[in-house]
Amino acid sequence: MFKIREAVMLCENICKQVIEAPRIAKTCEPGQFVIVRADETAERVPLTISDYDRKEGTVTITTQIIGASSYKLSQFKSGEYIADITGPLGRPSEFVEEPIDEVRKRKYLFVGGGLGTAPVYPQVKWCKENNVDFDVVIGCKTKELLIMEKEYEEVAGEHYHLTTDDGSYKHKGMVTSVMEELIAAGNHYDVCVAIGPMIMMKFAAKTALDAGIHTIVSMNPIMVDGTGMCGACRLVVDGEVKFACVDGPEFDAAKVDFDGAMKRMALYKTEEGRAFLKAKEGDTHHGGCGNCN
Amino acid sequence: MAVDMLKKVPVREQDPAERARNFDEVCLGYNKEEAMMESERCLNCKNARCIEGCPVSINIPAFIQAVKEDDVKKAAGIIAESSALPAVCGRVCPQESQCEGRCIRGIKGEPVSIGKLERYVADTAREMGIKPEVKAEKKNKKVAVIGSGPSGLTCAGDLAKSGYDVTIFEALHKAGGVLVYGIPEFRLPKEKVVAPEVANVEALGVKIETDVVIGKSTTVDALLNDEGFDAVYIASGAGLPKFMNIPGEQALGVYSANEFLTRNNLMKAYRDDYDTPIARGKKVVVVGGGNVAMDAARTALRLGAEVHVVYRRSEAELPARVEEVHHAKEEGIIFDLLQNPVEILEDENGWVRGIRVIKMELGEPDESGRRSPVEIPGSEYEIECDTVIMSLGTSPNPLISSTTKGLDTNRRKCIVANEETGATSKEKVYAGGDAVTGAATVILAMGAGRAAAKGIDEYLSN
Numbered sequence: 001m002f003k004i005r006e007a008v009m010l011c012e013n014i015c016k017q018v019i020e021a022p023r024i025a026k027t028c029e030p031g032q033f034v035i036v037r038a039d040e041t042a043e044r045v046p047l048t049i050s051d052y053d054r055k056e057g058t059v060t061i062t063t064q065i066i067g068a069s070s071y072k073l074s075q076f077k078s079g080e081y082i083a084d085i086t087g088p089l090g091r092p093s094e095f096v097e098e099p100i101d102e103v104r105k106r107k108y109l110f111v112g113g114g115l116g117t118a119p120v121y122p123q124v125k126w127c128k129e130n131n132v133d134f135d136v137v138i139g140c141k142t143k144e145l146l147i148m149e150k151e152y153e154e155v156a157g158e159h160y161h162l163t164t165d166d167g168s169y170k171h172k173g174m175v176t177s178v179m180e181e182l183i184a185a186g187n188h189y190d191v192c193v194a195i196g197p198m199i200m201m202k203f204a205a206k207t208a209l210d211a212g213i214h215t216i217v218s219m220n221p222i223m224v225d226g227t228g229m230c231g232a233c234r235l236v237v238d239g240e241v242k243f244a245c246v247d248g249p250e251f252d253a254a255k256v257d258f259d260g261a262m263k264r265m266a267l268y269k270t271e272e273g274r275a276f277l278k279a280k281e282g283d284t285h286h287g288g289c290g291n292c293n
Numbered sequence: 294m295a296v297d298m299l300k301k302v303p304v305r306e307q308d309p310a311e312r313a314r315n316f317d318e319v320c321l322g323y324n325k326e327e328a329m330m331e332s333e334r335c336l337n338c339k340n341a342r343c344i345e346g347c348p349v350s351i352n353i354p355a356f357i358q359a360v361k362e363d364d365v366k367k368a369a370g371i372i373a374e375s376s377a378l379p380a381v382c383g384r385v386c387p388q389e390s391q392c393e394g395r396c397i398r399g400i401k402g403e404p405v406s407i408g409k410l411e412r413y414v415a416d417t418a419r420e421m422g423i424k425p426e427v428k429a430e431k432k433n434k435k436v437a438v439i440g441s442g443p444s445g446l447t448c449a450g451d452l453a454k455s456g457y458d459v460t461i462f463e464a465l466h467k468a469g470g471v472l473v474y475g476i477p478e479f480r481l482p483k484e485k486v487v488a489p490e491v492a493n494v495e496a497l498g499v500k501i502e503t504d505v506v507i508g509k510s511t512t513v514d515a516l517l518n519d520e521g522f523d524a525v526y527i528a529s530g531a532g533l534p535k536f537m538n539i540p541g542e543q544a545l546g547v548y549s550a551n552e553f554l555t556r557n558n559l560m561k562a563y564r565d566d567y568d569t570p571i572a573r574g575k576k577v578v579v580v581g582g583g584n585v586a587m588d589a590a591r592t593a594l595r596l597g598a599e600v601h602v603v604y605r606r607s608e609a610e611l612p613a614r615v616e617e618v619h620h621a622k623e624e625g626i627i628f629d630l631l632q633n634p635v636e637i638l639e640d641e642n643g644w645v646r647g648i649r650v651i652k653m654e655l656g657e658p659d660e661s662g663r664r665s666p667v668e669i670p671g672s673e674y675e676i677e678c679d680t681v682i683m684s685l686g687t688s689p690n691p692l693i694s695s696t697t698k699g700l701d702t703n704r705r706k707c708i709v710a711n712e713e714t715g716a717t718s719k720e721k722v723y724a725g726g727d728a729v730t731g732a733a734t735v736i737l738a739m740g741a742g743r744a745a746a747k748g749i750d751e752y753l754s755n
């Protein structure tokens with residue numbers, strides 16, 4: 001059992017939970033994820049570590065409620081216990097394991113869309129702490145769905161660029177339009193990291209790749225064990241089958257087959273949708289942020 | 294009732310038509326009367342050949358004598374000298390090629406039903422509340438065991454009995470390894486059989502820490518250098534699934550047997566009260582012919598599908614246990630033998646709509662001694678189906694070997710370890726079970742755990 005030290009709703013459909021998990025907090029790095037099982041009958045749900053505190057022995061997960069399992073998890077409040085949290089899983093972001101002198105020679109462009117705002121955060125924080133140059137572009141549908149504004153202001157200051165699809169706050173437009181503006185204004189980036197809904201990653205990656213920027217995306221296929229045992233998370237990267245849980249979840253965007261990955265993500269959608277509706281009996285489920293699919 | 298000395302006392306089983314629709318155990322086991330009747334068939338041989346057939350050398354005639362005397366406690370004690378998981382082995386050992394394969398009774402008739410007797414003893418002992426004894430003086434030395442499958446549990450249990458402070462680290466949320474995530478409920482009940490065996494190991498003082506992935510959460514080197522362990526036993530199994538690399542394998546509805554079985558067994562997808570979903574196909578093709586393939590096929594059947602097993606050799610070469618094949622057939626699994634998939638076909642939404650197979654014939658024997666299948670040109674045809682389960686074998690996961698300095702592996706990614714002691718190329722580090730041998734059997738994994746416990750004890754005693 002693992003204690004939830006803090007649980008808050010960041011917006012209508014995204015919740016943040018800080019969990020006491022000293023083993024994970026000790027060794028995790030930006031880019032890695034955990035698998036959480038809320039209670040005995042729950043699924044194993046993969047979630048990116050969106051913050052960690054080694055001293056406190058805690059890791060933070062940020063979950064978007066899109067179906068039955070994420071909904072169940074979101075119902076666990078401060079002081080309660082979840083059954084399991086395993087990790088850190090997957091590989092850390094590339095820069096974590098590269099020589100820091102090399103990394104410092106580069107400028108990074110971080111792009112987070114919707115829920116992707118959360119998993120990008122530890123990477124941005126790491127860069128800040130390690131004096132690596134960067135800009136961040138965060139986009140969301142509308143003002144009400146914006147998360148982690150304060151955190152980003154603190155860690156990125158003037159390098160934080162915010163946009164809403166509907167223009168209800170700050171800049172109006174998709175993340176790609178901000179990326180284009182930044183590039184057009186003469187900013188040079190060596191690496192772009194884009195995390196968010198698959199469709200957003202596909203277009204953000206295209207924008208960055210077209211500008212000749214090495215681009216990394218974080219894939220989130222269906223997972224069961226997260227240790228390379230089941231093969232559910234397999235995707236084709238550069239013509240080769242990879243297991244996202246051990247070979248990823250971050251991959252070179254130029255080599256990812258986005259359309260194939262999106263197709264595999266469709267698995268279970270209908271069945272699960274039904275289970276969720278049953279659980280909520282009558283309540284109209286207006287699925288997530290609307291960013292996905 | 295008179296005992297036919299040439300035949301095993303038949304074991305009661307759930308009716309095939311009935312059990313094809315539920316996940317309850319297929320084999321109901323012997324009751325006391327049946328067990329005592331069957332025990333009469335044992336000749337109590339002086340040179341008991343059955344013992345040579347058992348990888349952990351259980352004193353089979355001795356425990357069967359105790360059954361004859363209706364002394365289950367004594368029988369359980371005799372088995373416990375050699376095996377830590379008798380209720381499991383009695384159920385899943387390939388007895389026909391091990392203990393029973395050598396039984397003298399088998400020359401003229403059927404061998405003594407050693408597995409069923411072992412199961413009877415273990416189940417009865419459990420029901421009577423007979424527990425393994427804890428005697429050891431504390432040794433003040435810590436051993437870490439990685440993986441809670443049969444190999445890890447056995448090694449941990451033995452070391453605890455010798456007084457070591459043992460912690461098992463398990464990647465999944467539940468202890469038991471393949472016994473919980475792979476082998477289905479209808480062959481090996483989880484709450485009734487596996488959980489008590491795990492509890493017995495814990496009762497010896499072994500701590501089990503689940504949700505710890507060695508190589509990720511921490512490393513072997515960190516266990517030794519920072520967490521104060523004096524030795525480590527790696528029993529991480531051979532869990533990495535293989536795929537065929539044929540076109541269409543990324544289609545929706547294609548699973549590895551591991552995924553399919555894990556969803557069903559570990560995550561209990563077959564039960565309404567658990568959240569994990571599983572595809573209940575209408576027509577399922579399972580590719581492969583081992584125990585794992587049989588388990589996947591019989592699971593899919595119970596979830597309501599028509600199931601075909603596609604295997605590239607003939608029935609004689611099926612690597613699965615004879616009993617499993619027999620049960621599968623009784624339940625209505627269709628065997629499409631001497632055929633091999635060449636492509637998985639997708640519909641316009643990316644879902645499986647069929648599989649293209651080519652017919653095979655048997656040619657010359659290969660290095661395994663089995664006649665190797667050869668394609669018959671022009672014999673391709675399509676089998677319509679909505680789900681494909683790939684059950685082509687597994688290999689050890691490199692997660693540990695790639696994160697442990699100085700740990701040698703062979704070209705099959707198996708950890709290299711001394712068979713007698715479990716010692717690896719790295720000091721203080723031992724290994725055994727499927728992680729060393731590649732996918733094998735429960736009893737061999739247990740035997741390796743036992744050998745390594747001895748090896749570790751000797752090393753730490755010097």
Ligand SMILES: Cc1cc2nc3c(=O)[nH]c(=O)nc-3n(C[C@H](O)[C@H](O)[C@H](O)COP(=O)(O)OP(=O)(O)OC[C@H]3O[C@@H](n4cnc5c(N)ncnc54)[C@H](O)[C@@H]3O)c2cc1C
Nearest residue numbers: 046047048062063064067068069070220221222223268272
């Ligand atoms: C590496 C990784 C990191 C992720 N990080 C985050 C994160 O930080 N925050 C966040 O909100 N989401 C994250 N996700 C996605 C998250 O795991 C899914 O949104 C979640 O599993 C959906 O479950 P659901 O039942 O609520 O939704 P539904 O869409 O209703 O799920 C339907 C069914 O699909 C399956 N399913 C869908 N996606 C996944 C998945 N990725 N893994 C396993 N099963 C799945 C489940 O079986 C589920 O029952 C991540 C996924 C991966 C692989």
Ligand SMILES: Cc1cc2nc3c(=O)[nH]c(=O)nc-3n(C[C@H](O)[C@H](O)[C@H](O)COP(=O)(O)OP(=O)(O)OC[C@H]3O[C@@H](n4cnc5c(N)ncnc54)[C@H](O)[C@@H]3O)c2cc1C
Nearest residue numbers: 440442443444464470471475507530726727733734735738
């Ligand atoms: C479906 C199926 C059916 C089978 N049927 C039979 C049968 O009928 N008869 C028979 O004799 N054998 C059968 N086998 C084979 C038998 O189950 C295995 O040979 C045996 O379980 C191997 O035991 P083990 O302890 O070496 O490994 P496993 O049982 O595989 O246990 C390894 C454990 O280590 C854990 N682990 C792995 N990596 C890590 C890590 N990095 N950190 C922490 N923990 C880790 C795993 O999660 C797992 O729990 C079957 C196997 C399968 C898959």
Ligand code: SF4
Nearest residue numbers: 347382386391392408
């Ligand atoms: S452990 Fe297996 S091989 Fe040995 S006697 Fe029991 S069933 Fe036979």
Ligand code: SF4
Nearest residue numbers: 335336338343396397
């Ligand atoms: S070989 Fe057969 S008959 Fe002889 S002791 Fe063993 S089980 Fe009994």
Ligand code: FES
Nearest residue numbers: 226228230231245
């Ligand atoms: S989640 Fe099972 S192999 Fe990646």
